[in-house]
Amino acid sequence: xxxxxxxxxxxxxxxxxxxxxxxxxxxxxxxxxxxxxxxxxxxxxxxxxxxxxxxxxxxxxxxxxxxxxxxxxxxxxxxxxxxxxxxxxxxxxxxxxxxxxxxxxxxxxxxxxxxxxxxxxxxxxxxxxxxxxxxxxxxxxxxxxxxxxxxxxxxxxxxxxxxxxxxxxxxxx
Amino acid sequence: xxxxxxxxxxxxxxxxxxxxxxxxxxxxxxxxxxxxxxxxxxxxxxxxxxxxxxxxxxxxxxxxxxxxxxxxxxxxxxxxxxxxxxxxxxxxxxxxxxxxxxxxxxxxxxxxxxxxxxxxxxxxxxxxxxxxxxxxxxxxxxxxxxxxxxxxxxxxxxxxxxxxxxxxxxxxxxxxxxxxxxxxxxxxxxxxxxxxxxxxxxxxxxxxxxxxxxxxxxxxxxxxxxxxxxxxxxxxxxxxxxxxxxxxxxxxxxxxxxxxxxxxxxxxxxxxxxxxxxxxxxxxxxxxxxxxxxxxxxxxxxxxxxxxxxxxxxxxxxxxxxxxxxxxxxxxxx
Numbered sequence: 386x387x388x389x390x391x392x393x394x395x396x397x398x399x400x401x402x403x404x405x406x407x408x409x410x411x412x413x414x415x416x417x418x419x420x421x422x423x424x425x426x427x428x429x430x431x432x433x434x435x436x437x438x439x440x441x442x443x444x445x446x447x448x449x450x451x452x453x454x455x456x457x458x459x460x461x462x463x464x465x466x467x468x469x470x471x472x473x474x475x476x477x478x479x480x481x482x483x484x485x486x487x488x489x490x491x492x493x494x495x496x497x498x499x500x501x502x503x504x505x506x507x508x509x510x511x512x513x514x515x516x517x518x519x520x521x522x523x524x525x526x527x528x529x530x531x532x533x534x535x536x537x538x539x540x541x542x543x544x545x546x547x548x549x550x551x552x553x554x555x556x557x558x
Numbered sequence: 559x560x561x562x563x564x565x566x567x568x569x570x571x572x573x574x575x576x577x578x579x580x581x582x583x584x585x586x587x588x589x590x591x592x593x594x595x596x597x598x599x600x601x602x603x604x605x606x607x608x609x610x611x612x613x614x615x616x617x618x619x620x621x622x623x624x625x626x627x628x629x630x631x632x633x634x635x636x637x638x639x640x641x642x643x644x645x646x647x648x649x650x651x652x653x654x655x656x657x658x659x660x661x662x663x664x665x666x667x668x669x670x671x672x673x674x675x676x677x678x679x680x681x682x683x684x685x686x687x688x689x690x691x692x693x694x695x696x697x698x699x700x701x702x703x704x705x706x707x708x709x710x711x712x713x714x715x716x717x718x719x720x721x722x723x724x725x726x727x728x729x730x731x732x733x734x735x736x737x738x739x740x741x742x743x744x745x746x747x748x749x750x751x752x753x754x755x756x757x758x759x760x761x762x763x764x765x766x767x768x769x770x771x772x773x774x775x776x777x778x779x780x781x782x783x784x785x786x787x788x789x790x791x792x793x794x795x796x797x798x799x800x801x802x803x804x805x806x807x808x809x810x811x812x813x814x815x816x817x818x819x820x821x822x823x824x825x826x827x828x829x830x831x832x833x834x835x836x837x838x839x840x841x842x843x844x845x846x847x848x849x850x851x852x853x854x855x856x857x858x859x860x861x862x863x864x865x866x867x868x869x870x871x872x873x874x875x876x877x878x879x880x881x882x883x884x885x886x887x888x889x890x891x892x
Contacts, residue, residue: 439669458695
């Protein structure tokens with residue numbers, strides 16, 4: 386049962402990821418990315434990581450992607466012209482790099498035989514909010530705090546940029 | 559996570575059935591109360607007291623022609639009305655309707671509720687975009703901006719409740735209010751939650767998404783027949799769902815006020831009936847509040863909505879959260 390669910394979710398994730406890259410319409414791309422995020426959240430659920438799955442949907446699918454969509458719709462981005470219309474050397478480099486990374490992924494996946502690890506009774510507890518919080522505030526406290534500072538700095542930076550523009554346009558009016 | 563039994567399915571089925579029907583009842587209540595508030599009669603022809611009006615409405619919607627605009631994105635135009643209905647239906651899975659009467663108890667149920675609510679915005683936004691009409695697009699954009707803005711104070715208000723409970727399970731939230739409802743312990747959070755819930759369900763005074771005077775019909779300008787019916791249904795289901803959430807998080811869930819102090823022990827069946835009655839009664843009151851506010855208070859301007867969300871409610875909710883956390887830590891050592 387779990388294997389079937391995993392295969393379904395994995396196929397959905399890969400299909401939506403490919404669709405997102407290949408689709409020329411930006412809004413469709415964004416929507417496929419949302420589906421991709423949701424199907425990956427489903428994979429997390431199969432691994433008993435409920436907290437991670439819910440946060441994935443809440444933050445990525447629910448907030449960040451809505452913002453993406455908002456910007457795409459607001460700017461009314463036109464359909465991107467085909468990539469292969471103007472062939473340049475940087476596309477070739479990008480393609481080669483992509484092949485290298487794809488090869489690396491395939492190589493690292495080569496050793497995997499089992500599709501899903503057996504979910505033991507220990508693993509069931511690891512995905513809960515309590516377990517994650519405990520690890521966050523003891524073992525990884527430093528990394529956690531550093532991330533918090535980084536995020537705060539980013540928020541303040543974004544606010545400053547937004548404020549600056551508001552003031553600027555206010556003076557010129 | 560608790561085991562899923564036959565009882566869970568029965569409860570879930572009943573809850574979904576009740577929710578779908580409650581939307582029809584809410585539509586009827588809205589029109590009758592609106593009539594009352596505006597000194598007119600309201601629908602009273604179909605059936606006794608006009609009670610069959612929702613059925614007549616749905617029949618009318620089904621029989622109408624289903625128009626899809628010529629240059630619209632057909633697939634998304636069709637999918638969009640389904641999204642808000644599905645997200646509304648998904649919510650009932652974790653809400654406890656009485657002592658031990660819930661479909662499932664997720665370890666992070668509060669986050670589940672927020673996650674599902676955050677997905678609901680796609681329906682309105684995509685409907686606005688896929689219609690390929692400027693009024694719809696403006697409505698969709700307003701919906702996206704408004705719902706993202708009010709999710710934050712809503713989340714902070716819920717977080718301040720979680721501080722009291724010490725658990726993210728919705729069932730624990732309900733159990734923790736046996737003696738003291740959280741509206742007494744955390745009144746600021748309750749007010750913020752109610753305001754944000756109004757904004758999240760796009761109801762007046764926050765219904766800029768479909769402001770008739772400016773945007774014709776807002777995001778559903780280009781929708782007709784049952785596709786429009788789905789949006790209509792979803793709006794009222796969200797009203798009912800948000801009423802349930804207010805009841806669950808701040809108004810004692812299925813408990814009577816201070817029930818722990820005076821309510822005597824009762825048999826399982828009697829307790830279950832009392833719990834569900836109390837829960838339904840409170841939910842009905844908040845549905846009434848939604849309707850009451852809609853027909854009493856005029857609509858904001860959009861810049862006022864944004865200002866209220868970002869520079870009033872959000873700082874207030876964060877301060878509320880920090881103050882409560884401080885009080886609980888220093889005085890109650892919890």
